[in-house]
Amino acid sequence: MGRMRGYQSLGVRSNIAKSISIVLILGAFGFVGFVIFFYVAPVESLTVWEPEQPIPYSHKLHAGDLEINCQYCHSYARRSEMAGIPSLAKCMNCHDNLSVETEPIKILRKHFEDRTPIEWVRIYDLPDHVWFSHKRHLAKDVSCQKCHGPVETLEVNARLITHHMGFCLNCHQANNAPTDCLTCHQ
Numbered sequence: 001m002g003r004m005r006g007y008q009s010l011g012v013r014s015n016i017a018k019s020i021s022i023v024l025i026l027g028a029f030g031f032v033g034f035v036i037f038f039y040v041a042p043v044e045s046l047t048v049w050e051p052e053q054p055i056p057y058s059h060k061l062h063a064g065d066l067e068i069n070c071q072y073c074h075s076y077a078r079r080s081e082m083a084g085i086p087s088l089a090k091c092m093n094c095h096d097n098l099s100v101e102t103e104p105i106k107i108l109r110k111h112f113e114d115r116t117p118i119e120w121v122r123i124y125d126l127p128d129h130v131w132f133s134h135k136r137h138l139a140k141d142v143s144c145q146k147c148h149g150p151v152e153t154l155e156v157n158a159r160l161i162t163h164h165m166g167f168c169l170n171c172h173q174a175n176n177a178p179t180d181c182l183t184c185h186q
């Protein structure tokens with residue numbers, strides 16, 4: 001009996017040892033996997049780039065609720081490479097006549113009167129080796145949201161879509177748009 005019990009408890013003990021080593025090995029793999037994931041995965045795929053802007057301008061309010069057309073403010077998009085950020089004069093077209101005088105509007109007015117631009121933090125910026133043009137896409141009725149997501153729902157502007165090369169190429173392939181390297185790299 002004593003011998004039996006000895007065997008049994010030894011068996012139990014080695015089972016515990018086995019379980020512990022399995023847990024340790026899985027843990028080690030898990031840890032390595034975790035490190036590799038965070039090392040390799042691009043930061044943008046984990047968090048959305050949503051920088052704090054100098055004043056709390058809301059696309060949801062202006063483009064969503066008030067339904068101001070995107071191209072009223074981004075008025076170069078149809079005719080040039082750039083979409084353009086609106087001048088403060090454009091904001092003041094409305095805000096000069098509105099009675100709201102909150103802190104952000106005071107800052108806006110001060111910039112307008114001092115003729116100092118507001119330094120908006122840029123959200124989209126392709127590397128210099130890539131050529132892009134808004135005009136070409138708008139001429140083919142590609143919507144803003146295809147490349148920027150539902151901007152009209154955002155209180156704070158954010159990069160909802162990352163412009164990897166694959167993102168551009170997938171749509172070009174699907175729409176018989178050019179895919180040779182020189183289209184985008186010149």
Ligand code: HEC
Nearest residue numbers: 055056057068086090091093094095100102103104105108
């Ligand atoms: C077509 C008219 C129009 C234009 C153009 C416009 N706004 Fe507005 N904006 C409004 C209206 C209407 C409100 C809501 C006012 C209210 O709170 O009743 C508003 C609200 C705001 C507010 C929030 C005010 C607060 O503190 O509650 C900010 C900030 C603002 N606008 C900034 C801007 C900026 C910056 C621009 C230019 C890029 C701009 N607006 C262009 C009509 C306009």
Ligand code: HEC
Nearest residue numbers: 062063068069070073120121122123124144148151152157
């Ligand atoms: C009343 C003016 C106004 C309207 C209307 C407007 N925008 Fe904007 N937009 C701005 C301002 C000001 C900024 C810079 C501040 C910011 O990013 O919030 C901006 C920034 C952006 C940016 C980021 C640019 C960058 O790379 O930094 C995108 C993309 C954009 N708008 C898309 C849109 C789309 C799509 C619509 C229509 C659904 C729209 N906007 C309507 C004023 C406007």
Ligand code: HEC
Nearest residue numbers: 070074077082083084085124125126132137142143144147
């Ligand atoms: C086919 C994809 C695509 C479409 C469609 C598109 N954009 Fe863009 N947009 C981009 C890319 C890419 C950039 C960055 C360009 C760069 O860094 O040279 C950009 C940059 C911007 C910027 C900041 C820089 C600038 O060009 O002034 C604004 C604002 C903007 N887009 C607004 C819009 C609006 C508004 C529309 C719809 C009228 C629109 N975009 C449609 C891909 C697109």
Ligand code: HEC
Nearest residue numbers: 131132133136140142146163167168171172175177183184
């Ligand atoms: C949602 C679809 C879509 C996306 C996303 C898209 N494109 Fe396009 N692109 C088109 C279409 C359609 C055309 C064809 C326009 C034409 O035939 O005139 C085009 C044309 C172009 C052209 C002009 C080609 C020429 O010589 O006529 C360039 C440059 C370009 N795209 C670059 C880009 C880049 C860079 C990106 C990514 C940041 C991008 N595109 C993302 C649909 C897209």
Ligand code: HEC
Nearest residue numbers: 126127130163164165168169172178179180181183184185
């Ligand atoms: C429709 C537009 C488009 C076409 C066509 C295209 N590229 Fe790109 N390419 C891009 C964009 C956009 C980036 C930037 C991606 C980023 O910043 O993440 C890029 C980046 C690159 C890079 C830098 C590495 C990287 O991934 O950022 C290389 C190298 C490259 N492209 C090579 C090529 C070659 C070779 C071809 C032809 C087989 C080609 N590209 C065709 C849009 C395009």
